[in-house]
Amino acid sequence: MASEKRVAIVTGGASGIGFAFSSKLAESGYAVVIADLRGAQEAAAKIVEAGYDALGVTVDVTSEVDTTRMVDEATKAFGGLNVLVNNAGLFTTLTLKPVDQISAAEWMKVMEVNTLGPFLCIKAALPALRASGGGRIVNVASTSxxxxxxxxxxxxxSKGAVIGFTRSLARELGNENITVNAIAPGFTLSEGVLSAGMEERMGESARRTSRSIQRDQVPSDLVGALVFLASDGAAFITGQTIAVDGGGVCL
Ligand SMILES: NC(=O)c1ccc[n+]([C@@H]2O[C@H](COP(=O)([O-])OP(=O)(O)OC[C@H]3O[C@@H](n4cnc5c(N)ncnc54)[C@H](O)[C@@H]3O)[C@@H](O)[C@H]2O)c1
Incomplete structure (x- = not known):
């Protein structure tokens, strides 16, 4: 079923970069489904209070039951699905440690959320995107x-896997009018980064001096790339990873 208003799901959309994405999509005319482990309803309520369409769904992206329900609730509420933003990820809860001090369990947990999660969300979303005549998948990778x-x-x-998956899936879905792209943020002062005090530990180079534009990156720096990739103007762009990091890496 094709919906009149374009509909976007943002995973991990309740806080940080994800909430900036959700808010900007809502302001840009999308009905937004915020899918998050915690705070989804509260975040959606803020967007509704501002006068836009939003729905909060409590979802663990590593659960296929949850990701299926996420898409069901989105299509039930808003009549279709056009855009999936795979933003949920484990980053701000991780501590810096040498490779030989990472346990197998921690490695697997990061892979589970950051790679299985996007895979399950995409798998759940594909029938609804196809029913809408195509759509946009935007994965949040990293410059790391x-x-x-x-x-x-x-x-x-895990984020290298996201970049490879983005490129390969673009080739698989191109003829179905579904584009698959990734945004690679540089080190960004999200809520999670600030509450974990990560900006101190990452140091001056990650924060500023490794960039062409030498200032801190904030979540609002990322929203323009998302709105563009979701727009009609980006219909012929697929398989790409766009680094949004003030020119820290030049691809
Ligand atoms: N902040 C940075 O410097 C930075 C840089 C590059 C890439 N990124 C990526 O951007 C994305 C957002 O980063 P952030 O800094 O806003 O992170 P954050 O930790 O502040 O927010 C992550 C959000 O994802 C949610 N989440 C975590 N696990 C989940 C799960 N299993 N199911 C559903 N939701 C889940 C959290 O509840 C939270 O709302 C992540 O994918 C991260 O890897 C961040």
Whole structure:
């Protein structure tokens, strides 16, 4: 069923970069479904209070039952699905540590949320995107696998997987009018980063001096790329990873 208003799901959309994405999509005319482990309803209520359409759904992206329900609730509420933003990820809860101090369990947990999660969300969303005549998948990667980042090897490997998956899936879905792209943020002062005090630990280079534009990156720096990739103007762009990091990496 094709919906009149374009509908977007943002995973991990209740806080940080995800909430900035959700708010901007709502302001840009999308009905937004915020899918998050915690705070989804509260975040959606803020967007509704501002006069836009939003729904909060409590979802663990590593659960296929949850991701299926997420898409069911989105289509039931708003009549279809056009955009999936795979933003949920484990990053701000991780501590920097040498590779030989990462346990197998921690490695697997990071892979589960950061790679199984997007896979399950995409799998759940595909029937609804196809029913809408096509759509947009935007995965949130990171510049860390492009630069090479020490002391977070599980995270870097997981985001490298997201970039590879983005490219390969674009080739698989191109003829179905579904584009698949990734946004690779540089180190961003999200709520999670600030509450974990990560900005102190990551240091001046990650924050500012490694960039062409030498200032801190904030979530609102990322929203323009998302709105563009979701727009009609980006209909012929697929399989790409766009680094949004003030020119820290130049692809
Ligand atoms: N902040 C940065 O410097 C930075 C840089 C590059 C990439 N990223 C990526 O951007 C995305 C958002 O980062 P952030 O800094 O806003 O993170 P954050 O920790 O502040 O927010 C992550 C959100 O995802 C949700 N979440 C976590 N696990 C989940 C699960 N299993 N199911 C559903 N929701 C879940 C959390 O509840 C939270 O709302 C992540 O994918 C992260 O890896 C962040």
């Amino acid at each position: 696998p492009i630069k090479g980042t020490p002391f977070m090897q599980h995270y870097t490997a």
